[in-house]
Amino acid sequence: MPNYRIHKTEYIDETKRVSFKYDGKTYFGYEGDTLASALLANGIHLVGRSFKYHRPRGIVSCGAEEPNAICQIGSKKDLTEPNVRATELELYEGLEASSQNCWPNVKFDIGGINNFISPLIPAGFYYKTFMWPKSFWKKVYEPLIRLSAGLGKSPTEPDPDIYDHKYVHYDVLVIGGGVSGIIAAKMAAKNNFKTLLVDDKKILGGSTIYQNNDSIKIDDKLSSEWLKNEIQEIKKLSNLTIKTRTSIAAYHGYNFLLAKENLTDHLPEEKKKNKIRQRLWKIRAKKVVIATGSIERPLVFNNNDRPGILLSNSINKYLDYYGVTCGENIILFTNNDSAYETSISLHKKGIKNIIVDLRKSASSELIKQAESLGIKIYFNHVVTNTFGYRKINSLEIMKLSEDGNTTVGNKIRLSCDCLGMSGGWTPMVHMHTQSGGKLDFRDEDQVFLPKENSEDQISVGSCNGDFDLENIIDKTVNKINKFLDIDNQDYQDTNIICSKENDKRNIWLLPNKIPLGKTKCFIDFQNDSTAKDIKLALKEGFRSIEHVKRYTTTGMATDQGKLSNMHALGIIADTAGVKMGTLGTTTFRPPFTPLTFGTLVGRNVGKFFEVVRKTSMHEWHVENNAEFENVGQWKRPWYYPKNGENMHDAVQRESKAARDSAGILDASTLGKIDIQGTDASEFLNRVYTNAWSKLAIGKCRYGLMLNEDGMVYDDGVTTRISENHYLMTTTTGGAANVLSKLEDYLQTEWPELDVYLTSVTDHYSTASICGPNSKKILNKLFPNLDLSDENFPHMSFKEDKLENINCRIMRISFTGEQSYEINIESKYGHSLWKMCIEAGKEFNLTPYGTETMHLLRAEKGFIIVGQDTDGTMTPSDLQMDWIVSKKKFDFIGKRSLYRSDTVREDRKQLVGLLTDDPKEILEEGSQIISDVKSKPIDMLGHVTSSYFSPNLNKSIALAVVRSGKTMKGQKLIIPMENKNINVTVSDTIFLDKENKRLNA
């Protein structure tokens, strides 16, 4: 097996050998490796196939920008993870990884045929091709596209890992632990700012930490040595927290940032167990220092995507940090000085290399150093083509013309086993722009730079466009002093020697004699978009960068265009003949690198997913086999099936029992608002449509609440407990909103009213007993209470004691039956319920759930706000004009009741519907029409509630129908998929119109 690890470094522990599997084969690396460095050490460059053409692709970079080396980790159904960047994944014993997007394997991939038919799949291929025939979409195209789409495989079972969230507050957050971040953190922490420094790597130091060129020195030491000292020093600072393996995912307004900390991804399988895998940090920082550095740019030339072609600086990192060389015969292709550092490093380790520099000439310390070492440099040349299928084996270079628009002279063929490319550097302005910052464009080296516009955040170092060490350190120190308003002198006398780059020449799309249409000049490696695609998009009329991006999919892969966006912009600008800075950029959106769902969700999984509210009687319902319905956060009994009953049968039985003898409902979830104060009556007058001043103490009244637009908002019964004390009930789902709305009016419109509101929903449990025998049951529970209709009539309230515990009893009815609601302090709710059940035994007291409640109230035509209303219904639409006071001067929504729109005769209005076949039950939500032949069919309304009533032995329904008030007796049609159902419009009250049962 070849070994490309050619020297020892302090970051690789050669005493700790680690075995791992890649595509089923076992390899070895060392502790400290990433998967990428371990693969390269084993001579493996080919790690995947490209998305569209299935071209062989190799490792390109050494960090978050990696477009190609993304793998599937693990093979377990619950723990496998797709799209993991091998360049970021730390190697651990037992790691199993495989390449993605290839079948049957990465070396022989059937999809590779796409490469040969690539002229047939240009940009927008999918949009253009799969348009016709229309019938093909569902059965042919979509399944095919789905089969070939996507990169890795998602886990198919729930994630067993533990994730965590943490909130923290800091004075200063420093993002990035390179040289500028370390300086910033030290200055802040030493000046009494509580500081947090985060870096996504395992160790601090950025790219300076492995820098070993003696022409770059700080205080007479190698820059890396100097920096190690600094790191030792900041680790001693007490008010500095350092978090490595932590990357900022998002920068929101008000310096609210999300960071992902990796805790166990680098550990062997057995050490991961029962530990938190990743933690999401929610950070509030008073000030943020962005020191995220920059990413090296590729160059765009023909066949620039073969395995063995990497970014030049990555070759340097693999060599000096991991001790691995990417080849034995390396060519570096550059337009700037940084590739010379790589070249000199390679040369020192005995790796043969030559430089192709597209600049006409260049002079700097680094270049002089390279020249003096005898490294061959081709100035004014470009790479025009590369060769080798699974790995590069040679390339062609040509001389550039004076203007750089074309190539001249003869081709020179050079053999190599690795090509490094350096197209300059792109400052990572993601954090700055996510925070709302704007960008400036610097023509000289074609970079977008942060425009300083905030006192809360600042960018320093190479993400601010400062590329040489002297510039980075000097500017960082000055800016941080100013930003934090301090006068730190630590770096006053720091002596920095470094090479200065003097010459620049940038060409976005390198010239070639071959027509563009026959080249493969890749811009986005992962999504396979080429320079040709961008030009085609422009030719077809796309102008906006946002449109070109989406049409060609450039920058839309999992790497989010970290390597490709600038080139796409540059080529668009060149082709359209405009200045690059005027085009703007695409939007930098969070997250910076993909987050797992686990990290986002944290601990809120399973039973912690949502708050669940249970009544005091809940356990009894569970013991008695209740099926539950979610109403808001509440769990309410839906129905109580007996002896294997289905829902229909259970509801029929419960409904009949409630009307024939007695039923009991857990009504604890109804919203309860305690209203006190000398103006409580006046307040109710203003919020309900009916009058309240004359309600006697001890009496109850039903009220309808509107929005200011006149539409029904909520309803419920309110009881006058004493002169200045009311208890309001609201719908279960509306309780919180009603309280909010009432507070709003009280605090902002009527602050002069002496009224206090308290939510007491959770304070009381409520058992509601109804039916002809309810009075007898109450008598058993409260033998001393005079339950006669004279003393305790419908819509009144009494207090009594049950075993010495106070109860509030309201005689109110939502079923049309004689009915009592017993309220007791919540902690006694369960006992109350059991006592009711016990007392009711001889009367077949039957517990019923929400479904039966809905049926019983529908028989009486009582509305449910939110089911029979939808925010467009006025009281008049509900045929409830009786509840709207004509005398009151004002109440919420009154004026809206006679707007031109609300007085229209042809509004949708609530009616009853009876099916011609009394056994036919309508579907709630069904449309209602009158004429099947008219085209288009006129939709008159829809069914809002529908049940089979066992008490009437027929199907009943409520519906909203245009002009429904005037349609009684009229025939209408409910069109269903297979048939039309004939119905007749009826009254909304189906049972006991005279309300005889209330006092039966």
Added chain:
Amino acid sequence: MFLINCPFCGERDQSEFSSGGEAHIVRPKQPTELSDDEWAEYLFMRKNIKGIQFERWNHVHGCRKWFNVVRDTSNDKILSVYKMGEKPPVNYK
């Protein structure tokens, strides 16, 4: 995610608050006197400003108090916070 300085509780995360739209819209004292158009003006018409905007916020998961906020919608900076019934700061117009 804003940090809002509740005039009763101090600085809190935005998730504790709910927004109540434009501030200083006074409910007419005598709605019945108004024409449809005048009532519609009160009921439906709201400003949508790029720049300095006066808004109502409710510390719904805190003290439940409503208060006013001056916010620059172009950069989401909250410039001032004041109680209901207090006059808006004169330096913002």
